[in-house]
Amino acid sequence: MSGEDWIGRAEAALAASGHKRGGARSALLQLLAAQTCVLSVADIEHAQNDPGRRSVSRASIYRILDELEQLQLVQRVEVGQGMVRYERARPAEEHHHHLVCVSCGRVTPFSDAGLERAIERLSKAIPLTVAEHEIVLRGACRDCGA
Template sequence: MKEEQRLFEIYLRNKGLKMTSARETVLQAFLRSEGHLSAEDLLAAAKRIDPGLGQATVFRTLKLLADAGLAQDACKDEGPRRYEHVYKHSHHDHLVCVGCGRLIEFCHPQIEKAQNEIFKEFGFRATGHRLELRGLCADCAKTFDLEKE
């Protein structure tokens, strides 16, 4: 956590901003969280630390965390935006249920190999990628099948 805090402070300083106690609280709440959280989830977690925090402060700080490279939008198209840790976290892809918004992380060596081959085939130097596979989770697929009958 200390390294992420140091990086965030450097980022803020370079932008002419300060590490306020409110920003530090939001950062700590974010770093303590696991998985994918919405801005509302982060607001609730931060308010457990400091009940006086405002929604706008949390949302603005989350944007700063993303701009600083500490957070990223885990899935851009399905449901509410959910953010995840990216700094020093292993690469993974996502399965996204278009029915309920469930998000599953996975890493598949053959997919990674194929993506690297595609970069090479087209003469690209890889700087990163995101793969989101969309479909219906087992629960939503059952509901969908029941509705069709």
């Protein structure tokens, strides 16, 4: 799903749930739509408070992210050590997981069709209907070495 398609979907869902359009919410939607992977609240705050952009408070960022998460428009990614990052929710065919460097904090998305098939096989063998899954692999990236 393109960033523009995601923005349209997000704006429709926000309007249907009674949220106003414009301002900080629209600025945050634009930022999230342009991203290929996760952002921390600090990343969002820094980007939103660049010269030429409308300043957005940290409290507003958290409030908007909570709204978007409740509407299943963004997903929260726990990257370890109490750190949380956010990314726009994607359709199943764009599903990916994350590699997290424990040294520098870099988060890299990855996809693996074999892993997805293994999870699908596992879901048929266990007494649980799997609604969603997330895999975060932690280690040292090539730049940090190990």
